[in-house]
Amino acid sequence: MIDQVTAHLKRAFEGIEPQRASVTFLGLESIDVLRFTGGSDPAGPDQEVEYVSLGCSRHPMGEPDQIVVDPNAGPRGEIVIRMYASAPLPGLHRSVAMLAAAPAVEGLVLTADALIDLGEPLWEGSRCSAVVLEADPIPPCALTGDRGDVNFFRAIPVTANEAAWIRLKGVDALRAAWVEAGIDVRDPARAGATIG
Secondary structure: OHHHHHHHHHHHOOOOEEEEEEEOOOOOOOOOEEEEEEEOOOOOOOOOOEEEOOOHHHOOOOOOOOOOOOOOOEEEEEEEEEOOOOOOOOOOHHHHHHHHHHHHHOOOOOOOEEEEOOOOOOOOOEEEEEEEEEEEOOEEOOOOOOOOEEEEEEEEEEHHHHHHHHHOOHHOOOOOHHHHHHHOOOOOOOOOOOHH
């Protein structure tokens, strides 16, 4: 199954061969993080770099209080973070793996508009310590057999103040503030939205 998802991602990124890092958590299968960069100038100011988890979708997500778990039924997902390659992002691959491990560790079901707070910077020097999820443009990956499709969720880094704003006013209010302030969420050095 992981091979199917890997092949799907390579098609989605038009055959770009990703860099791969593996992160292991105690008691869990390892989570790989694929790093896709493209173009002739991968360090250019407008060049995007994409980090995609690989391993969250091994098992369907379910609520932690489920008594009977069907190994095939249930939603499956992977995490995608899209940033500009204008600055190094040391440690971001580990944060992507932590987000992807959350369904197995905490019984979290990945859904659009979900807020996940890691409580630590997403990468070294980052102002952001949480993410809000939305559907990613990568189309779902159909799996063979009775297993559900793998959906890809874009994780948008948010600051602690922005996370508090989401809890208070909702994610749509934060998105509106980003638009009003002209904030590009792919910028690793961006300022947080001003809470009004």
